[in-house]
Amino acid sequence: MTKLRIAGGQVLRPDATVERADVLVDSESGDIAAVGDPDDVPEGDETLDAEDGLVTPGLVNAHTHVAMTLLRGHADDKELDAWLQEDIWPVEAELTPEDVRAGTELGLLEMIRSGTTAFADMYFHEEEVVEAVEDAGLRARLGYGIVTVGKDEAGARDDCEQSLEVAREFDGAADGRVKTAFMPHSLTTVGEEYLREYVATAREEGIPLHYHANETEDEVDPIVEEEGERPLEYARDLDMTDGSDFVAHGVHLDGAEIDLLAETGTSVIHCPASNMKLASGMAPVQKLLDAGVTVGLGTDGAASNNDLDVFDEMRDAAMLGKLAADDASAVPAESVVRMATEGSASALGFDSGRIEEGANADLAVVDLDAAHLTPHHDLVSHLVYAARGSDVRHTLCDGAVLMRDREVLPLDAAAVREQAEERAAAAVERAE
Numbered sequence: 001m002t003k004l005r006i007a008g009g010q011v012l013r014p015d016a017t018v019e020r021a022d023v024l025v026d027s028e029s030g031d032i033a034a035v036g037d038p039d040d041v042p043e044g045d046e047t048l049d050a051e052d053g054l055v056t057p058g059l060v061n062a063h064t065h066v067a068m069t070l071l072r073g074h075a076d077d078k079e080l081d082a083w084l085q086e087d088i089w090p091v092e093a094e095l096t097p098e099d100v101r102a103g104t105e106l107g108l109l110e111m112i113r114s115g116t117t118a119f120a121d122m123y124f125h126e127e128e129v130v131e132a133v134e135d136a137g138l139r140a141r142l143g144y145g146i147v148t149v150g151k152d153e154a155g156a157r158d159d160c161e162q163s164l165e166v167a168r169e170f171d172g173a174a175d176g177r178v179k180t181a182f183m184p185h186s187l188t189t190v191g192e193e194y195l196r197e198y199v200a201t202a203r204e205e206g207i208p209l210h211y212h213a214n215e216t217e218d219e220v221d222p223i224v225e226e227e228g229e230r231p232l233e234y235a236r237d238l239d240m241t242d243g244s245d246f247v248a249h250g251v252h253l254d255g256a257e258i259d260l261l262a263e264t265g266t267s268v269i270h271c272p273a274s275n276m277k278l279a280s281g282m283a284p285v286q287k288l289l290d291a292g293v294t295v296g297l298g299t300d301g302a303a304s305n306n307d308l309d310v311f312d313e314m315r316d317a318a319m320l321g322k323l324a325a326d327d328a329s330a331v332p333a334e335s336v337v338r339m340a341t342e343g344s345a346s347a348l349g350f351d352s353g354r355i356e357e358g359a360n361a362d363l364a365v366v367d368l369d370a371a372h373l374t375p376h377h378d379l380v381s382h383l384v385y386a387a388r389g390s391d392v393r394h395t396l397c398d399g400a401v402l403m404r405d406r407e408v409l410p411l412d413a414a415a416v417r418e419q420a421e422e423r424a425a426a427a428v429e430r431a432e
């Protein structure tokens with residue numbers, strides 16, 4: 001049994017305290033074998049240096065479209081509908097499986113480099129995402145995104161069937177690191193008749209759901225007009241608010257919808273950077289937390305962010321949360337770290353996001369030996385307000401080292417970037 005000892009660092013514990021401790025990782029089971037005072041932790045077969053570092057749970061990006069790295073900087077400064085319809089969807093229509101593979105590898109490279117060990121992905125050609133995740137060693141909950149508007153009956157059904165097929169076929173792939181979900185894009189882009197029929201099938205088979213909800217007022221208003229109820233009430237009527245389900249955004253929510261989320265156990269993935277960039281609005285994050293809703297953090301795609309760095313997202317969540325609540329004490333650093341770790345992991349159904357014996361050994365070591373992280377009054381504060389993805393020294397997932405001393409081991413960074421550059425340019429050219 002191979003044991004890896006992460007030695008010499010400080011460790012962020014589940015109660016948000018920081019202590020000098022070593023972490024012993026069981027590389028075979030992929031779990032944390034021990035954590036504690038260096039004198040009490042058994043020797044390992046190998047050592048990973050964490051001196052001058054903070055060992056944290058790997059960050060979890062709980063909502064993204066990872067291959068959208070290919071569209072980073074392609075179209076900015078527009079609101080959601082215009083941005084999707086005029087700029088994003090025309091290029092996405094041109095993307096081949098090979099393009100999605102290249103964009104995904106670029107995204108995985110970026111995530112490993114910035115200490116992210118797990119993510120949720122909604123896109124297409126998901127078989128490519130599964131393979132890329134398998135090779136790169138990350139953990140993910142993946143699904144094929146369904147859009148039925150603008151499609152005929154056969155096309156719409158084909159989308160729904162594909163989403164179910166992907167969920168069935170790939171659940172448990174990559175030695176269990178891949179899990180799946182049924183992923184209707186949103187409550188307005190998938191017709192009610194399809195939601196009724198296919199959600200029932202997903203439920204019968206125990207497949208969780210992930211979808212965009214309450215992102216913009218333009219999305220909320222037509223549902224209220226046509227259904228006579230708020231979007232999440234409509235979702236509940238469609239059996240789309242189970243405790244295993246997680247929705248992205250939740251920006252425009254009323255009090256009854258917040259209660260509904262809490263009562264049903266449906267998680268919300270907050271995407272502050274995307275919400276600011278597309279001027280979608282400010283999610284009521286402190287109200288969600290106060291109501292007991294599980295809140296995770298996501299970057300959304302790299303075309304509306306424009307990166308996949310969850311450190312950036314933590315800072316944005318804290319800042320925007322205060323602005324939304326008009327209260328500087330709202331959404332404090334400790335809550336934000338919890339969102340990016342345990343909150344996101346729990347929303348995705350992973351036993352990660354906390355450094356504790358028996359949990360998945362999904363970890364990051366943040367280098368504290370930097371001017372912008374000096375002095376060390378409060379390391380939880382630093383994680384949210386001062387650290388950057390580029391401060392991550394090592395990244396581990398499922399007990400395996402994916403980045404050691406800033407070198408990403410499973411991917412050839414130069415080749416990944418070159419492929420992505422070429423394929424991104426060609427896809428945009430085809431769309432023009």
Ligand SMILES: CSC[C@H]1O[C@@H](n2cnc3c(O)ncnc32)[C@H](O)[C@@H]1O
Pocket residue numbers: 065080084088089092122123124144145146147185212215274300301304
């Ligand atoms: C059908 S696969 C997923 C689909 O979602 C699009 N997308 C990217 N960002 C957002 C967002 O903020 N709200 C709604 N939809 C978004 C992406 O381009 C894919 O087409």
Ligand SMILES: [Zn+2]
Pocket residue numbers: 063064065212248300301
């Ligand atoms: Zn999204």
